[in-house]
Amino acid sequence: xxxxxxxxxxxxxxxxxxxxxxxxxxxxxxxxxxxxxxxxxxxxxxxxxxxxxxxxxxxxxxxxxxxxxxxxxxxxxxxxxxxxxxxxxxxxxxxxxxxxxxxxxxxxxxxxxxxxxxxxxxxxxxxxx
Numbered sequence: 001x002x003x004x005x006x007x008x009x010x011x012x013x014x015x016x017x018x019x020x021x022x023x024x025x026x027x028x029x030x031x032x033x034x035x036x037x038x039x040x041x042x043x044x045x046x047x048x049x050x051x052x053x054x055x056x057x058x059x060x061x062x063x064x065x066x067x068x069x070x071x072x073x074x075x076x077x078x079x080x081x082x083x084x085x086x087x088x089x090x091x092x093x094x095x096x097x098x099x100x101x102x103x104x105x106x107x108x109x110x111x112x113x114x115x116x117x118x119x120x121x122x123x124x125x126x127x128x129x
Contacts, residue, residue: 018052084120
């Protein structure tokens with residue numbers, strides 16, 4: 001049950017999404033990488049939490065690729081705690097992601113939380129130096 005004070009807190013809004021190719025390229029070149037069994041997570045500092053998803057043809061046909069993207073988006077929408085504050089996260093799916101269900105995607109992304117937070121703290125250290 002959602003409270004009236006936060007009517008859209010669990011929606012995947014346009015401002016939650018990475019849209020520009022330049023953002024993806026910057027995350028790929030300058031971002032910190034965190035590897036899991038089925039995903040590579042690229043972390044880049046930004047104003048707020050934003051999600052980008054990349055699923056190539058190596059993962060499967062269009063139906064499979066879109067399913068993987070929907071699952072990742074849904075994990076982000078329901079619980080963003082695994083994603084560090086003030087960071088853009090690009091989730092790059094590996095071919096093994098095509099065999100995952102929602103629970104497995106959620107477990108894998110939540111399991112990467114500690115590594116993501118560690119990678120995010122390295123941005124602050126670099127900014128102070």
